[in-house]
Amino acid sequence: HLDAAEKLVNLVGGRRREEVVHAVDDVSLDVREGEVVGLVGESGCGKSTLGRVVAGVHQPSDGKVIWRGKNVAGLSGAARRDALLKIQMIFQDPMSSLNPRMRVADIIGEAPRVHGLVPAAEIPAYVDEMLQRVGLDPAYKTRYPHQFSGGQRQRIGIARALAVKPDFLVCDESIAALDVSIQAQVLNLFMDLRTDLGLTYLFISHDLGVVEHLSDRVVIMYLGRVVESAPTEALFSGPNHPYARALLDEVPRIDRRKREFQPVKGEIPSPLSPPSGCHFHPRCPHATARCREEVPRLREIAPGWTSACHLNDAGA
Ligand code: SF4
Ligand code: MG
Numbered sequence: 001h002l003d004a005a006e007k008l009v010n011l012v013g014g015r016r017r018e019e020v021v022h023a024v025d026d027v028s029l030d031v032r033e034g035e036v037v038g039l040v041g042e043s044g045c046g047k048s049t050l051g052r053v054v055a056g057v058h059q060p061s062d063g064k065v066i067w068r069g070k071n072v073a074g075l076s077g078a079a080r081r082d083a084l085l086k087i088q089m090i091f092q093d094p095m096s097s098l099n100p101r102m103r104v105a106d107i108i109g110e111a112p113r114v115h116g117l118v119p120a121a122e123i124p125a126y127v128d129e130m131l132q133r134v135g136l137d138p139a140y141k142t143r144y145p146h147q148f149s150g151g152q153r154q155r156i157g158i159a160r161a162l163a164v165k166p167d168f169l170v171c172d173e174s175i176a177a178l179d180v181s182i183q184a185q186v187l188n189l190f191m192d193l194r195t196d197l198g199l200t201y202l203f204i205s206h207d208l209g210v211v212e213h214l215s216d217r218v219v220i221m222y223l224g225r226v227v228e229s230a231p232t233e234a235l236f237s238g239p240n241h242p243y244a245r246a247l248l249d250e251v252p253r254i255d256r257r258k259r260e261f262q263p264v265k266g267e268i269p270s271p272l273s274p275p276s277g278c279h280f281h282p283r284c285p286h287a288t289a290r291c292r293e294e295v296p297r298l299r300e301i302a303p304g305w306t307s308a309c310h311l312n313d314a315g316a
Pocket of ligand 2: 044047
């Protein structure tokens with residue numbers, strides 16, 4: 001049951017003001033080995049924060065991140081570093097995560113060398129292998145990041161992550177910044193890597209078409225909380241939670257390929273002061289007085305399928 005805070009920086013009357021948002025609020029999430037879990041929600045719902053907590057980039061304010069029986073969030077020093085090597089994060093913007101002054105060979109070869117994962121003499125051949133794995137010509141390794149296209153840079157970012165031999169990739173909007181034609185290629189690369197290397201994924205995206213295509217299971221967040229979690233097919237053929245229904249039902253299947261969510265009716269409330277009770281109540285057509293007061297808990301509505309809505313209570 002994770003909690004995490006994020007600082008939100010606002011400009012108020014020309015002055016910088018920092019406010020702390022309870023970005024992840026009592027979230028419980030499990031990902032099984034070999035699974036692809038899609039994590040979706042509108043911007044500000046906490047999905048990126050949750051992804052960073054899972055990958056160890058951001059510390060939770062409360063709760064545990066259990067990786068193969070160990071609480072990674074509680075580890076420090078070498079134990080933490082070793083555990084976290086197995087969980088790699090792929091970000092949206094490869095340009096900002098690649099050092100512009102390093103050649104590709106060093107970007108990819110550095111971590112395996114520093115962590116002693118590959119003998120020093122074998123690093124050059126290992127870099128070639130990583131580049132080939134992501135579909136890039138090893139001859140490119142003497143170049144710098146700015147000499148590549150966006151899609152190629154994302155492949156370099158993926159090669160760098162793979163170089164430390166991870167088991168689990170947390171992808172945060174990893175294809176969102178790419179041209180649509182390139183997106184499909186990078187998605188295919190992710191899926192090939194899953195088959196070839198047996199990788200597990202937490203795939204964070206606002207693109208429902210991509211998530212439906214890719215995921216075994218989908219988790220939907222709204223203002224810091226998980227509202228529904230279900231096998232992909234079940235969710236897309238009949239979402240339970242009113243928020244999930246608003247997201248999915250109103251979107252004709254054909255339109256899901258479009259990049260953005262169809263807007264759900266009503267404004268997203270500020271994450272700084274989320275509505276009481278069920279956070280969704282101001283936008284929910286089924287809201288009752290109880291919804292304004294009582295937080296609905298996630299409950300199992302079918303095997304492997306949970307939803308957090310008072311309508312699921314017996315007799316409701
Ligand atoms: Fe709507 Fe109430 Fe269910 Fe929240 S708990 S989604 S407000 S019906
Ligand atoms: Mg985000």
